[in-house]
Amino acid sequence: GENVEQHPSTLSVQEGDSAVIKCTYSDSASNYFPWYKQELGKGPQLIIDIRSNVGEKKDQRIAVTLNKTAKHFSLHITETQPEDSAVYFCAAMKTSYDKVIFGPGTSLSVIP
Amino acid sequence: DAGVTQSPTHLIKTRGQQVTLRCSPKSGHDTVSWYQQALGQGPQFIFQYYEEEERQRGNFPDRFSGHQFPNYSSELNVNALLLGDSALYLCASSGDSQETQYFGPGTRLLVL
Numbered sequence: 272g273e274n275v276e277q278h279p280s281t282l283s284v285q286e287g288d289s290a291v292i293k294c295t296y297s298d299s300a301s302n303y304f305p306w307y308k309q310e311l312g313k314g315p316q317l318i319i320d321i322r323s324n325v326g327e328k329k330d331q332r333i334a335v336t337l338n339k340t341a342k343h344f345s346l347h348i349t350e351t352q353p354e355d356s357a358v359y360f361c362a363a364m365k366t367s368y369d370k371v372i373f374g375p376g377t378s379l380s381v382i383p
Numbered sequence: 384d385a386g387v388t389q390s391p392t393h394l395i396k397t398r399g400q401q402v403t404l405r406c407s408p409k410s411g412h413d414t415v416s417w418y419q420q421a422l423g424q425g426p427q428f429i430f431q432y433y434e435e436e437e438r439q440r441g442n443f444p445d446r447f448s449g450h451q452f453p454n455y456s457s458e459l460n461v462n463a464l465l466l467g468d469s470a471l472y473l474c475a476s477s478g479d480s481q482e483t484q485y486f487g488p489g490t491r492l493l494v495l
Contacts, residue, residue: 373425
């Protein structure tokens with residue numbers, strides 16, 4: 272069935288360092304890959320997304336890469352700040368009206 | 384522009400009871416999806432409503448039902464509550480054939 276795996280489950284970095292979260296997906300029909308950040312007591316907030324016809328996308332300190340052949344995609348956060356501390360979810364979708372399949376999440380802690 | 388809103392924010396019920404959760408989508412969005420997020424896990428898709436009809440359903444029992452109103456707002460109903468139904472229930476909206484789903488803050492349900 273459809274599945275998204277995510278590693279690591281927890282990640283601790285020093286402020287200013289980079290953080291990398293890696294995901295794999297099982298359904299080759301997946302075409303859209305959003306990343307969500309969830310802070311304590313809040314709903315997931317979209318931070319960046321990438322579509323299958325693009326290999327890389329960057330937005331300020333955040334970048335995502337996609338390898339459709341290997342079914343891998345990654346989130347890179349540079350110059351981390353304490354406010355980046357949260358749970359990050361990778362996800363995959365097949366079509367514009369499809370359900371979102373979430374990974375299990377990565378708890379990121381940025382140590383000042 | 385208001386985002387996705389949900390009510391109530393918190394709810395405590397006992398086993399066997401029934402509960403109704405409410406969601407108002409982001410302005411301009413016509414599709415509402417519901418997710419269940421257990422503690423420490425990624426959200427799991429329950430179902431999606433479009434044009435007042437259930438368009439897709441995840442692997443949840445019939446105790447979970449929903450409704451969408453002409454103004455696109457939606458309700459999630461859960462009957463015969465079990466302890467395992469304790470979770471954060473998230474509503475997400477999307478529209479204009481766009482993949483991106485925007486999440487509300489969630490309703491935290493505790494079943495005792």
